[in-house]
Amino acid sequence: MKMKFTALVAxxxxxxxxxxxxxxxxxxxxxxxxYAPGGIPYADGFQDYFTLLNERDGGIGGEKVVVPECxxxxxxxKGVECYEATKGQGALVYNPLSTxxxxxxxxxxxxxxxxxxxxxxxxxxxxNGKVFSNVFNYPANYWTAASVxxxxxxxxxGGDLKGKKIAxxxxxxxxxxxxxxxxxxxxxxxxxxxxxLPVDHPGQEQKSQWxxxxxxxxxNVIMYGWGVMxxxxxxEAVNIKYPMDQFIGIWWSGAEHDVLPAGDxxxxxxxxxxxxxxxxxxVYADLKKYVADAGKGAGAGDQVGTVLYSRGMYAAMVIxxxxxxxxxxxxxxxxxxxxxxxxxxxxxxxxxxxxxxxxPDFGQAFKSTCEDHGGPGMARLQQWxxxxxxxxxxxxxxxxxxxxxxxxxxxxxxxxxxxNNITARCN
Amino acid sequence: xxxxxxxxxxxTYSEDSxxxxxxxxxxxxxxxxxxxxxxIPFFIxxxxxxxxxxxxxxxxxxxxxxxxxxxxxxxVSLGTGGFMAVGAYAVYKLMTAFPEVSILIHVLLAxxxxxxxxxxxxLPSLRIKGFYLAVATLAAQFFLVWLFNKVPWFYNYxxxxxxxxxxxxxxxxxxxxxxxxxxxxxLFCAVILLALAWLARNLTRGAVGRKWMAIRDMDIAAEIxxxxxxxxxxxxxxxxxxxxxxxxxxxxxxYLGAAEVGESFGIQKSxxxxxxxxxxGLGSIFGSLAGAAxxxxxxxxxxxxxxxxxxxxxxxAAHIELMIIGGLIITFLIAEPHGIAQLWRLxxxxxxxxxxxx
Numbered sequence: 001m002k003m004k005f006t007a008l009v010a011x012x013x014x015x016x017x018x019x020x021x022x023x024x025x026x027x028x029x030x031x032x033x034x035y036a037p038g039g040i041p042y043a044d045g046f047q048d049y050f051t052l053l054n055e056r057d058g059g060i061g062g063e064k065v066v067v068p069e070c071x072x073x074x075x076x077x078k079g080v081e082c083y084e085a086t087k088g089q090g091a092l093v094y095n096p097l098s099t100x101x102x103x104x105x106x107x108x109x110x111x112x113x114x115x116x117x118x119x120x121x122x123x124x125x126x127x128n129g130k131v132f133s134n135v136f137n138y139p140a141n142y143w144t145a146a147s148v149x150x151x152x153x154x155x156x157x158g159g160d161l162k163g164k165k166i167a168x169x170x171x172x173x174x175x176x177x178x179x180x181x182x183x184x185x186x187x188x189x190x191x192x193x194x195x196x197l198p199v200d201h202p203g204q205e206q207k208s209q210w211x212x213x214x215x216x217x218x219x220n221v222i223m224y225g226w227g228v229m230x231x232x233x234x235x236e237a238v239n240i241k242y243p244m245d246q247f248i249g250i251w252w253s254g255a256e257h258d259v260l261p262a263g264d265x266x267x268x269x270x271x272x273x274x275x276x277x278x279x280x281x282x283v284y285a286d287l288k289k290y291v292a293d294a295g296k297g298a299g300a301g302d303q304v305g306t307v308l309y310s311r312g313m314y315a316a317m318v319i320x321x322x323x324x325x326x327x328x329x330x331x332x333x334x335x336x337x338x339x340x341x342x343x344x345x346x347x348x349x350x351x352x353x354x355x356x357x358x359x360p361d362f363g364q365a366f367k368s369t370c371e372d373h374g375g376p377g378m379a380r381l382q383q384w385x386x387x388x389x390x391x392x393x394x395x396x397x398x399x400x401x402x403x404x405x406x407x408x409x410x411x412x413x414x415x416x417x418x419x420n421n422i423t424a425r426c427n
Numbered sequence: 428x429x430x431x432x433x434x435x436x437x438x439t440y441s442e443d444s445x446x447x448x449x450x451x452x453x454x455x456x457x458x459x460x461x462x463x464x465x466x467i468p469f470f471i472x473x474x475x476x477x478x479x480x481x482x483x484x485x486x487x488x489x490x491x492x493x494x495x496x497x498x499x500x501x502x503v504s505l506g507t508g509g510f511m512a513v514g515a516y517a518v519y520k521l522m523t524a525f526p527e528v529s530i531l532i533h534v535l536l537a538x539x540x541x542x543x544x545x546x547x548x549x550l551p552s553l554r555i556k557g558f559y560l561a562v563a564t565l566a567a568q569f570f571l572v573w574l575f576n577k578v579p580w581f582y583n584y585x586x587x588x589x590x591x592x593x594x595x596x597x598x599x600x601x602x603x604x605x606x607x608x609x610x611x612x613x614l615f616c617a618v619i620l621l622a623l624a625w626l627a628r629n630l631t632r633g634a635v636g637r638k639w640m641a642i643r644d645m646d647i648a649a650e651i652x653x654x655x656x657x658x659x660x661x662x663x664x665x666x667x668x669x670x671x672x673x674x675x676x677x678x679x680x681x682y683l684g685a686a687e688v689g690e691s692f693g694i695q696k697s698x699x700x701x702x703x704x705x706x707x708g709l710g711s712i713f714g715s716l717a718g719a720a721x722x723x724x725x726x727x728x729x730x731x732x733x734x735x736x737x738x739x740x741x742x743x744a745a746h747i748e749l750m751i752i753g754g755l756i757i758t759f760l761i762a763e764p765h766g767i768a769q770l771w772r773l774x775x776x777x778x779x780x781x782x783x784x785x
Contacts, residue, residue: 031742071741081478103589103685111605174587174687181586412586420593
């Protein structure tokens with residue numbers, strides 16, 4: 001049995017190993033479990049964009065991109081297994097779409113010299129490049145999201161939130177807890193009252209939290225949810241007749257499948273976003289021609305154009321651009337993980353470049369430096385139109401309050417540096 | 428032909444009462460040890476260590492711990508995940524508070540702290556048993572997870588409530604943190620498993636284990652023949668929790684490197700380890716190892732076959748994998764309700780008579 005197992009796994013690893021010259025970008029996805037509704041469209045968008053590059057341009061700089069997929073089910077143990085299984089294939093960057101797995105991979109990728117790209121999730125203080133050499137979370141993160149939400153509410157309320165009550169409904173995990181400290185600081189600064197309502201994994205049971213909201217009647221509810229938790233929360237909010245336009249979700253709580261189950265009741269629900277949504281971008285013509293119509297689409301192909309599909313595509317686009325930058329710096333197209341890292345550190349995404357890629361006004365322009373791996377952290381708000389079943393953008397790009405966030409990032413990353421004996425880089 | 432006593436003469440009492448009285452069995456045991464310590468460390472790579480061996484060794488320790496409580500002493504527990512969390516958070520606090528102390532001492536201390544907590548939550552076992560005790564330990568599970576989520580002191584006030592293991596060593600060899608070599612990780616866990624399994628085996632063969640088993644088989648009868656139920660039950664809880672605490676400490680510090688209490692030590696973990704004990708065989712050290720191997724290695728093996736070799740889509744493979752494992756568990760338990768350990772025992776009996784069964 002033991003021998004057979006050894007032989008089979010050895011064979012499996014050999015079979016899975018691609019030709020060495022390709023650019024390997026593993027996709028640690030989850031298409032099963034309670035978080036699959038979010039994991040599937042993201043993984044599809046991620047795969048499809050690289051398929052498009054391979055089919056249309058022959059890869060990046062002439063090198064084909066290989067995207068081995070590994071199922072994590074949003075579980076940290078499986079995440080470790082997936083990381084170890086794929087890193088031997090010459091992986092250049094990881095994008096696990098899980099804050100728990102990100103925390104685990106941060107020390108591992110740093111030791112192995114591989115980049116970790118966590119757009120809009122992961123460890124926020126990793127935006128301090130002086131401490132976190134291998135982790136990149138531009139263009140925005142959990143703390144900037146919290147700040148943008150509060151800024152939006154400031155605008156709504158004529159610049160004054162004094163005496164207002166704001167409730168945070170959050171997934172009781174590393175992910176959901178991230179914004180608490182930022183919101184507490186902001187509460188001090190703007191004088192609003194913050195109440196915290198944790199929801200335990202997986203989030204199907206929220207009656208008591210919403211009962212409390214019904215009793216306390218907060219002026220606004222901010223939600224950091226994921227997976228089935230989102231749809232349940234929105235349904236509960238509808239049940240207690242909480243005004244939807246005072247309910248703001250982070251970008252992980254603002255996809256179609258979160259609001260659709262609540263039907264018309266969800267009309268007016270707001271969510272942050274860090275990229276555009278919908279099919280009105282030129283890139284979709286190419287995606288249809290080279291990927292969908294060629295029968296090369298990932299998954300069932302029914303997710304194209306949804307919010308999380310767009311986000312998966314956005315992450316793939318940034319990674320592709322970083323690898324292209326790395327090829328330029330290294331002067332060769334067959335880059336290794338170390339050279340890819342330089343690409344992430346020197347990446348610049350401009351409006352013009354996004355338009356060239358068929359994604360005009362899709363995301364914000366940003367530039368990475370040695371010190372700053374976090375980007376400007378801007379976000380927009382979108383609102384759900386239940387009749388048209390469509391997200392509409394309702395604001396322009398809102399800048400976060402960096403005066404509050406910067407010291408928090410410094411504090412948290414320095415604590416990490418001290419715990420792990422890391423000396424600051426970029427001096 | 429195999430496993431025969433014939434010609435294996437014992438001339439002293441100590442020879443007669445050794446752990447493996449049959450010579451063939453003894454040789455097999457030393458052969459396994461020789462492979463585990465003399466061969467594997469030289470060939471192990473990161474994938475084999477992190478995906479196969481280290482989780483297997485750690486889950487084995489936890490399964491042996493739970494087996495002491497459930498299999499030997501008859502006290503049902505659903506609090507294993509919570510006790511592992513105690514071990515993990517204890518080792519984290521110790522590692523960050525006393526960075527200069529060897530990690531081995533921290534791991535053992537974490538086990539000791541878990542033993543204390545285990546005794547505390549074992550107190551109800553003096554009044555209640557069976558399903559009622561299961562519910563009381565279930566309460567321990569939920570309480571401990573809630574506690575580690577709620578009190579920021581346990582995770583050193585980090586923003587996200589995650590704990591991350593810093594780099595620590597034993598005599599200059601790095602054991603935790605990302606720079607650990609595969610063989611160091613493997614050997615550290617293997618040595619601890621060997622020591623604890625040896626301890627468990629000898630405890631269960633001696634007076635302590637016999638008292639546990641007397642309590643398990645009939646507590647009133649045990650009390651009448653002079654077994655103190657207080658001492659027996661609480662010692663079972665203490666020693667079982669020590670094992671589980673050590674497993675939790677290793678699980679966080681050596682294997683995962685970062686953990687979050689709800690996700691890593693939730694109720695699923697309690698059930699997973701209980702399943703290992705039941706599938707492996709109640710009241711058997713070998714059964715604990717076999718159960719851990721079954722539930723840790725099989726999913727990895729199936730994933731590699733279905734995705735790596737057959738090239739199936741990952742979601743389909745993940746679903747089929749659950750079905751295959753569920754089906755196998757049911758088949759196994761119907762074929763042999765006493766678990767893999769009993770199958771192994773029967774196989775030994777058959778081998779003993781082979782090739783002339785009549």
